[in-house]
Amino acid sequence: MSTTQSERLRELLEPLVTSQGLDLEEIAVDSVGRKRVLRVVVDSDSxxxxxxxxxxxxALSAKLDETEAMGDTAYDLEVGTPGAERPxxxxxxFVRATDRLVKFQLTEDGELVARILAVNEEGLDVEVPGVKGxxxxxxxxAFPEIAKARVQVEFNRKDTKDKKEEEA
Structure with a gap:
């Protein structure tokens, strides 16, 4: 049996999120003043x-109300998606971040910023941008080489579609 409230909530809510065609990425219960906030982060491949x-x-609100999983104290439910610079x-x-620029903290080789080209079960193929021409x-x-990875926001990147039109 689960011991923490977040684990119990995950067990209760994950099947419901999955039935909606989404993945449950994160659950957090925080205290804000006298209220509690239940933050649920969902995502999908698309x-x-x-x-x-x-x-x-x-759907989550109805399930929480019928089960009283949050107890008697008032709470706010916030449902959203991961941020732009998600870990x-x-x-x-990693599959969803294909073609995105990612900052990697590697277990032995320090830091690397590269674009994910392909992902399989063993690791990633990445493109490291050229420096100074x-x-x-x-x-x-390989996945074991990655200590941390975070998607980077790109403000000036041309869309792949725009690149193909320029080449034509």
């Missing part, structure tokens, strides 16, 4: 739009 968030939020911790996170290079990173 992302989660506002309609999907609203649907899962209503990558699961295999599916040098061409970009590709590299293989």
């Amino acid at each position: 992302g989660a739009d506002l309609d999907a968030i609203a649907d899962v939020s209503r 990558l911790t699961e295999h599916r996170h 040098r061409k970009a290079t590709t590299r293989r990173i």
Whole structure:
């Protein structure tokens, strides 16, 4: 049997989130003043739009009300998606970040910023941008080599579609 409230909530809510076609990424219960806030983070391979968030939020709220899993104290339910600079911790996170720029903290080789090209069960193929006029290079990173990884926000990157139109 689960011991923490977050684990019990995960066991209760994960099947409901999954039935909505989403993955339950995170659950956190925080105290804000006299209220508690239940934060639920969901995602999917194709992302989660506002309609999907609203649907899962209503379903979670109904389930929580019927089970009284949050007890008698007032709480707010916040359902959202991971932020733009989300940490990558699961295999599916790396798959979803394909073609994105990621900052890696490697277990032995320090830090690396590279674009994920492909992901399989053993690791990643990445493209390391060239520096000072040098061409970009590709590299293989095995999952055990990755201590931390976080998607980077790119403000000036041209869309892949725009690149293809320029080449034509």
